[in-house]
Amino acid sequence: MANHAAQVGAWLDERAEEMALLLERLVAVGSENPPGLALGRCARVLREAMDRLGLSPEIIELVDPSGELEEPCVVRGTAGGGDRLVYFHGHFDVVPAQSRGQFTAVRRDGRIIGRGAADMKGGIVSMLYGAAAARDLGLLGDGRIVVHLVCDEETGSVVGAGHLRAAGLIDPAALAMVTAEPSGGAIWNAARGAVSVRIDIRGREAHVGQANLGVNAFQQMLHIARPVERYAAEMAGRHTGFPMSPGDARGSMIVVGGLSGGGSNFNVVPGSAFFTVDGRYNPEEDLEGELKRLTGLIEDAAREIGADVSIRTTQLQPSAGTERDHPAAVALARVAGDVQGAPARFEMCAGILETRWYAQLGIPAFGYGAGRLDVSHGPDEYVDEIAMRRCAAVYARYASDLLS
């Protein structure tokens, strides 16, 4: 293992410049999602890079039912051969930039600054070079790494990862899955689930002078939102048993009224009103059960005042969790600890992770990446080049550990 460590490190150090340049090229493609721009262009840059690394890339074109994503696709590649299998999974869409300047990467003091450097184009570079290093150095035994890069993680990954699952492209017999989300060197072995709903209330419009003839949907909404707020407070008090990063809240997090609105003018009784409820539920919670409970509270409150209400579920994404004493988790912690020179810690990710698509099939799945979560999505997003190479070394040696 010590010998592999030196070989992998040297292989990556020789390609430090190449890795930085690839990240700069990827940052330059403004694959902002929403709405999902330049996804085909970004995929072609990735295909070219993977071709050069001998990762046999293919672009799988997809259909987005909403029609918003530009050339939606999955880029898929392979290192090594044989039945035993480890997945490296990433996404090449980025959240919208705060300024156009973020699409010109700045390389300074060992850092690459730009949109997506941390989340997660830097992670993709680590995975591609990690996979190629393991294959070139003959560390994969009779196994292989399959790389999946999807285009729509920032809007739920239903098109990209959803296709992988629906088309049977995720093999339940895989030994593990790693995604390069910006975990800052921690191992995310669990992630929350998500439930989002939109509540629409229909009243009756009337001019302010004849307000008595109207039915005020806003007033009804206030009545209906109150039990939902009490529900959110209750869920915030139900703590997870998974370890979390300091400062993160341990309860399930629910935002009431992230979006709200209604009415047609200040001098008209509002004939419509709506609000949203968005929840991130701890892995211990039963999502379907909670959605039923929430819906029931809304329906009961509406019935009390005779309100005409409709409830639409806009998102239902299961949580994911792999026990930290699972052999695949122990192996990742051992390799990461060795490369980092400090013990790796396990944490639950406060949001949702694409690990869920694999964990649902019984595959041990982890988030582990070089970027830092606290700079991701922000105006000064960056990744440290040395962290990017260290992560690549972890990926290469983890695959070797599982497959050889």
Ligand SMILES: [Zn+2]
């Ligand atoms: Zn991400």
